[in-house]
Amino acid sequence: MQVGPVQIWPPVLLAPMEGVTDLTFRRLVRQIGGVGLTCTEFLPAEGLRQNGGQQRGRIAEMAAFDDDERPISVQIYGKRPEGMAEAARIVEAMGATLCDINMGCPSKKVCSHSGGSALMADLDLATEIVRHVRRAISIPLTVKMRSGFDATCRNAPELAYRCQEEGAQAVTVHWRTRADLYRGQRAVDKIAETVARLRIPVVGNGDVIDVSSAAAMFAETGCAAVMVGRGAMRDPWALRKITAAIEGQPEFEVTAAEKERVLLGYLDALLRRFDREQGALGRFKKISSYFVQGVPYGEEALRTPLLRSERIPEAEAHVRGYFQRLRAFEAGDTSAFAELLAEAPAD
Ligand SMILES: Cc1cc2nc3c(=O)[nH]c(=O)nc-3n(C[C@H](O)[C@H](O)[C@H](O)COP(=O)(O)O)c2cc1C
Known part of the structure; x- marks a missing residue:
């Protein structure tokens, strides 16, 4: 253009x-x-x-x-x-x-x-x-x-x-x-x-x-x-x-590990940008509420705990915990989100 x-x-x-x-x-x-x-x-x-x-x-x-x-x-x-x-x-x-x-x-x-x-x-x-x-x-x-x-x-x-x-x-x-x-x-x-x-x-x-x-x-x-x-x-x-x-390039998948790296990197950058922890946390929650829509079980397994986080280390632990489960899920461990699957209504 x-x-x-x-x-x-x-x-x-x-x-x-x-x-x-x-x-x-x-x-x-x-x-x-x-x-x-x-x-x-x-x-x-x-x-x-x-x-x-x-x-x-x-x-x-x-x-x-x-x-x-x-x-x-x-x-x-x-x-x-x-x-x-x-x-x-x-x-x-x-x-x-x-x-x-x-x-x-x-x-x-x-x-x-x-x-x-x-x-x-x-x-x-x-x-x-x-x-x-x-x-x-x-x-x-x-x-x-x-x-x-x-x-x-x-x-x-x-x-x-x-x-x-x-x-x-x-x-x-x-x-x-x-x-x-x-x-x-x-x-x-x-x-x-x-x-x-x-x-x-x-x-x-x-x-x-x-x-x-x-x-x-x-x-x-x-x-x-x-x-x-x-x-x-x-x-x-x-x-x-x-x-x-x-540009005619092949489609690519972003791995769970890469998503985790980028999300935690963003959190780290926010911490440096905002003087107050609460400012960084508020901004992180805002972006995350969209991000979770794009990852498996994101709404249930990541959004809710993140929104409840009161401190940055807590939010970070939820991100790490979620991606650990996602990596297991992607490696074929169907029990990784088992409790969420159990709650899902049958068709
Ligand atoms: C949180 C938020 C803030 C926005 N702020 C601006 C802005 O500062 N200037 C602007 O021209 N549009 C702003 N918009 C509108 C977006 O630029 C865009 O036109 C709109 O979200 C539709 O595109 P989308 O469906 O891809 O989000 C904002 C939208 C959102 C959701």
Whole structure:
């Protein structure tokens, strides 16, 4: 995928996720591989501006990226065109490869300030923001949106077209509307319509979790790339698996030992990142609640004990205990999860 002068390969992108895709999580995904572009969590334009380019505290943490994290996109949100332009200038000065504008976030915190997906109900303001930001920076500009505001206003193709005409160089469309939040019946028609209407690349997003859902997104929409969000927490190898399929490489299995190594490595990295043990533990539980969906008996045998953990060593012991059982199970010991099998209702 070509975004202005920036070549993005593989066409498999890690979605920005507040409270998830900080430097630590992005390092995890990058180490595993298969990711063409990473993006920071969204940054409030006003917060960036108030710090005047000298970022401190939480905003500095959210804005941080590694020197070798290239290409890197930094995402901003806000409703004031001048404020967004100023924030974009700061993003460019930080050395970001791309600047992304968030027009998809449904959270009350963001929308109550008319930023995020609230902009999908005010196309003139959204267009003005893109115009101001475009004039302020020379790095490529992209916009991330939902398919619309609600079922009666599925206007992503129109908004995306306006963004393109104002100089945006790629757009990402999540198939859900703002009103869908994270539910809703899968409908990628507005992504396909956006692809058909635009000259610039369109990234397809929403429930891409593995090779088959990525293939469906490409086939049904003609998108130039896919973006993976929650699927990367469920399976941090998902992007590498999708990339392997795109590049015609054979499918690969991730062993229990490798999953354990990566999960414990992530816990260790969180401990170094958070000053407080409880902060690291809270973040670990959040990511793990998705991760357990992608491993055998994860919900029952790993999630419950992890959620009850009050200290890091306790959580670590549960992870080790679970993977010991999983290795035995994979080696053919059917008794490894026997008590769970016994509880399972008969067909
Ligand atoms: C916990 C969480 C935080 C998110 N934070 C952001 C964000 O900061 N910026 C953004 O554009 N989208 C954000 N999103 C939306 C995702 O980028 C993505 O569009 C959405 O989750 C759909 O993709 P998925 O089905 O692959 O998860 C967030 C989603 C989740 C679940």
